[in-house]
Amino acid sequence: xxxxxxxxxxxxxxxxxxxxxxxxxxxxxxxxxxxxxxxxxxxxxxxxxxxxxxxxxxxxxxxxxx
Numbered sequence: 001x002x003x004x005x006x007x008x009x010x011x012x013x014x015x016x017x018x019x020x021x022x023x024x025x026x027x028x029x030x031x032x033x034x035x036x037x038x039x040x041x042x043x044x045x046x047x048x049x050x051x052x053x054x055x056x057x058x059x060x061x062x063x064x065x066x
Contacts (some may be wrong), residue, residue, distance in 0.1 A: 005058075008051045015048035 021027045034041040 007052050011051040012055050015052065051059050 018029050021029055030041050030044055031037075032043065
């Protein structure tokens with residue numbers, strides 16, 4: 001489970017960096033690399049969104065060292 005948590009955290013950070021680029025510079029890195037809403041970019045956005053939802057569970061585990 002710990003490996004999954006690290007993978008999710010990395011993907012959430014990548015998503016946050018991309019949103020930061022969009023917000024500060026109007027530069028969407030996913031769009032530049034994979035195309036404007038191509039099937040691959042849609043899958044990437046969906047996976048990162050699911051990782052963000054999974055990361056909500058981190059709030060319940062703060063301070064719980066398992």
